[in-house]
Amino acid sequence: MEEYIKMLLEQVRFQKAHKAIGDELRSHIEDQIENNISEGMDKETAEKTAVEDMGDPVEAGIALDKVHRPQVAWGVIVAAILVGIVGIVIKFFLSNVPSSTYDGMAIYIPGKMILADDTGYYIHYVIYGIAVMLIMYLVDYTTVAKYSEIIAVILLFSYSMDTFIDKRIANLEANGDVIPNIYRSLSGFFSGSGSRVFLLVPLFAGIIYKYRGQKYKGLIKSLIWIVVIGLVSIGRYQQFRATVIVICLLAELTIAIQKEWIKVPKARTIVSIWSLFAIIPIAIIRFMYNSRLLSVHKMDVVRAFLAPTTSKNQAKEILSGVKAFGSGTVSYFGGKLTASTSSLVSSGVFSQYIERESYVITKIAAVLGGALTFAVIAAVVALIVFGFVTTAKTKNQLGVVMGSGCMMWLIINAIFNIGVGTGLLPSFYHTSFLPFISDHKVVASYAFLGIILSIYKYKDAYPQHIDITIYSKSKISSREIQD
Amino acid sequence: MAEELSHENENNESVVLKLLSEKDMYGYEMIKTLRKRAQNVFEKKAGMLYPLLHGLESNGTLNSYEQYCRGKMRKYYSIAKEEKQEE
Numbered sequence: 001m002e003e004y005i006k007m008l009l010e011q012v013r014f015q016k017a018h019k020a021i022g023d024e025l026r027s028h029i030e031d032q033i034e035n036n037i038s039e040g041m042d043k044e045t046a047e048k049t050a051v052e053d054m055g056d057p058v059e060a061g062i063a064l065d066k067v068h069r070p071q072v073a074w075g076v077i078v079a080a081i082l083v084g085i086v087g088i089v090i091k092f093f094l095s096n097v098p099s100s101t102y103d104g105m106a107i108y109i110p111g112k113m114i115l116a117d118d119t120g121y122y123i124h125y126v127i128y129g130i131a132v133m134l135i136m137y138l139v140d141y142t143t144v145a146k147y148s149e150i151i152a153v154i155l156l157f158s159y160s161m162d163t164f165i166d167k168r169i170a171n172l173e174a175n176g177d178v179i180p181n182i183y184r185s186l187s188g189f190f191s192g193s194g195s196r197v198f199l200l201v202p203l204f205a206g207i208i209y210k211y212r213g214q215k216y217k218g219l220i221k222s223l224i225w226i227v228v229i230g231l232v233s234i235g236r237y238q239q240f241r242a243t244v245i246v247i248c249l250l251a252e253l254t255i256a257i258q259k260e261w262i263k264v265p266k267a268r269t270i271v272s273i274w275s276l277f278a279i280i281p282i283a284i285i286r287f288m289y290n291s292r293l294l295s296v297h298k299m300d301v302v303r304a305f306l307a308p309t310t311s312k313n314q315a316k317e318i319l320s321g322v323k324a325f326g327s328g329t330v331s332y333f334g335g336k337l338t339a340s341t342s343s344l345v346s347s348g349v350f351s352q353y354i355e356r357e358s359y360v361i362t363k364i365a366a367v368l369g370g371a372l373t374f375a376v377i378a379a380v381v382a383l384i385v386f387g388f389v390t391t392a393k394t395k396n397q398l399g400v401v402m403g404s405g406c407m408m409w410l411i412i413n414a415i416f417n418i419g420v421g422t423g424l425l426p427s428f429y430h431t432s433f434l435p436f437i438s439d440h441k442v443v444a445s446y447a448f449l450g451i452i453l454s455i456y457k458y459k460d461a462y463p464q465h466i467d468i469t470i471y472s473k474s475k476i477s478s479r480e481i482q483d
Numbered sequence: 484m485a486e487e488l489s490h491e492n493e494n495n496e497s498v499v500l501k502l503l504s505e506k507d508m509y510g511y512e513m514i515k516t517l518r519k520r521a522q523n524v525f526e527k528k529a530g531m532l533y534p535l536l537h538g539l540e541s542n543g544t545l546n547s548y549e550q551y552c553r554g555k556m557r558k559y560y561s562i563a564k565e566e567k568q569e570e
Contacts, residue, residue, distance in 0.1 A: 008530065024510065024533065024558055031511040032529075055528030063534030067541055395540075395547065460541050463558065464549050 001029045004051045011061025016140065017068035017461035029054065072137075073390050073456040079383050080133060080449050083436045084126040086379050090437070091122040093368055122439055129436075129446030136450020137457060145206025145398055146468040152203045152225075156232045158193035163235045165190065197241070198444050200229050201248045201409050202451055205402035208253060209468060212261040219262050219269065222253050226277070240432060244412050250277060252405040259397055315362045316423030318344050325369040341366035357438045361421025377418055380436055384410045387452045396462040399455035406448040410435040495524050495535055500562065503545065509557040510536065536560055 005025055009018050029050050036046035054060070095118055144151070165187045172179050207225055211218030226249045233242035254270050256262055288294050289302050318341050321330035327342035345359075345366040365373040384407055391403030416432040419425035433441040502513055510532055517523040525532050539545040545560045 004530075021533070021537075025530070027509075027555060027557060028511045028514075028529065028533075030555075032514075035515070053527060054530040055525075057530060059528075060530035060534060063531065064537060067534055067537045460537070464547070 001026065001033075001047055001051055004029070004054055004057045008057035008061040008064070011058055012065045012068055014065070014068045014070055014461055016070075016458055017064075019466075020461065020463045021064060021068070025054075068460050070457045070461075071459050073453050076383075076386055076390055076449060076452060076456070077133075079386055080436075080446065081130065083379050083383050084130060086376060087437050087442075088119060088123055088126060090364060090368065090372070090376060092119045094363060095119045096367075122442070125439055125442035129443040132443055133446040133450035133453065136447055137453040139450075139454055140458070141202075141399065141402060141451055141454040142458070142462065142466055142468055144202070145209060145402070146470060148203040148206030149210070152200055152207060152229075155193065155196055155200060155203075156228065158190050159197055159235060160232050161186065162190035162193045163232075166236055194235050194238070195440075195444075197233050197235075197245070198409060199447075200233070201245060201252070201405045202402045202448075204229065204249050205252050205256075205398060205405050206468065208256050208261065209398045209401070212465070213263070215263045219257075219264055222256075222262065223273065223276075226250065226253070240416075244409065244416075244432075246277060247412060248405050248409045250274060251408050252401050255401050255404060259401075261397070315359060315421055318362055318366050319423050322365045322370050322373075324371045327367055328369070357433045357440065358417065359421050360434050360438055361418055362423075365422075376434075376437065380414055380434060381411075383449075384414065384435065387449060390452050390456050394455050394459040394462075395464050396455070396458065396466065397464055398466065398468070399458070399462070403452050403455045406451050410445060410448060413441075492535070495531075496539070498522060498524050499532070499535060499539070500544070503560055503562050507559045507561040509552070509559050 005022050008025065009022060012018060012021060029047075032050035032053060033043075033046045036049050037043065041049065165183055169179055169183055169187060172183075204225060208218070208222045211221060214221075226246060229249060230242050230246040233245050235242075250273060253262075253273065257264060257266055257269055260266075285294075285302065289299065292299075294302065318330060321328040321341050327340045329338050329340055330344060331338050345363045361373060361377070364376055387407045387410070388404065391400055391407065394400060394403070413432050414435050416425065417434045417438070420432065421434070435445040436442060498517070499513065502508065502516060508516065514523065514525060514529050514532065517525065536545065540547055540560070543563055546563050547558050547560050549556050550559055551557070
């Protein structure tokens with residue numbers, strides 16, 4: 001039997017498909033052997049006859065090779081490059097209206113410094129992002145899922161250390177104390193780990209996939225991971241980022257429960273976990289607000305949420321003068337004073353780093369007009385939806401959950417960014433970004449598209465469920481049986 | 484020769500689809516049922532059933548899912564909803 005399977009699989013070039021094909025054929029031949037034995041054959045003859053019934057392994061292998069090929073989601077790649085080109089064109093026109101305040105953002109390449117307002121700054125990130133996307137296509141997402149717990153622990157540890165050291169350095173500087181060299185060295189070592197925190201979204205899919213077959217124990221472990229990831233992701237003042245990540249993790253857990261990875265009552269558990277993560281943080285913040293335990297800045301943020309209509313909405317003010325094409329005009333004091341929308345966005349308030357990312361839509365509308373803004377929003381949203389649709393084409397459940405989590409992270413950030421940038425949501429301090437367009441999240445956006453490409457690549461190789469445990473198969477079998 | 488093969492493939496495909504229109508089945512179950520009905524187009528070449536099934540799954544004609552049956556996890560095939568509605 002094994003000789004037949006080996007000869008057949010030698011014809012199938014896509015190695016990743018071998019396990020699923022081999023398992024299915026082995027199961028078939030074993031059933032045939034069992035049938036032959038029940039008809040009176042001895043074991044040896046039963047196996048020989050069963051294998052003969054299968055026919056020519058080379059012919060079958062060649063036919064299977066035609067079906068099982070790595071798939072390329074060309075549509076996603078082309079759409080991603082097109083959005084990059086749209087972004088470059090937009091940034092080129094925006095660079096004619098630079099910010100009046102240099103906020104220190106620049107990239108350094110040999111012999112040159114590119115400021116954040118230069119088109120070259122964005123082009124650098126698009127090229128880097130597309131390269132990362134194509135590298136992710138070459139990576140097997142199931143291998144990443146296999147080591148998801150280890151990678152997640154390393155990321156969480158790194159960022160926790162980064163946050164701790166940053167806070168210590170800030171405290172020492174505030175007190176005028178000398179900062180020990182060890183702190184500076186450690187700060188350098190762990191710096192940048194915050195920018196990789198978003199990777200916990202796809203990693204979480206791998207983590208909860210390993211709990212497949214468990215009941216409340218798996219649910220509790222999953223919830224502990226969400227709480228830890230949420231708390232660590234806050235870092236220094238990154239509450240919005242942490243909230244978005246937690247929403248994505250809850251969405252992944254919801255899909256996992258719905259697909260019966262974790263065997264608990266579905267509707268009741270899903271409603272409970274979402275309620276828990278909505279009510280408890282709100283209750284804590286409310287208590288701290290009422291007890292004046294929050295910092296002055298955080299009190300302002302809460303007030304902005306509670307009374308959005310009284311908060312200054314600069315985006316709405318600027319967008320009131322937007323035209324379909326080109327710069328518009330905003331009137332003040334009954335028309336006695338006017339200002340162009342493009343000059344308003346190049347004034348101080350939008351030049352800070354945070355505002356640059358949060359109000360990119362406002363800047364595009366103010367400088368290039370509403371029509372192009374709508375086109376940019378439509379292109380970004382269409383690409384993300386395309387990502388969702390491509391993920392749905394795979395039957396592998398780990399791929400579906402991981403891909404959905406990644407696209408959810410992009411769409412939630414896009415919705416908030418568009419909401420604040422168009423003045424539909426109240427202004428408040430946050431760090432949302434427009435996927436593929438905001439400079440410092442271009443690479444992250446393309447990285448997540450790369451995960452979608454990887455998932456799609458293996459769509460004809462991996463079955464509904466695969467083994468991603470790191471230890472031996474015998475332990476997996478006993479776990480599956482007991483669950 | 485190529486035309487004969489193509490005609491044979493089409494015939495095998497329609498036999499398999501007719502079988503799955505009755506109920507979801509796994510590979511060996513299909514072969515066993517076809518034998519009982521003296522319709523086993525895969526006689527002495529049961530291995531060729533799987534390229535057909537995998538191809539139909541890849542092009543969206545069939546779906547598959549895994550389920551325990553008689554002590555083993557088996558891969559069941561079913562006709563995709565869109566195909567059923569067309570009928």
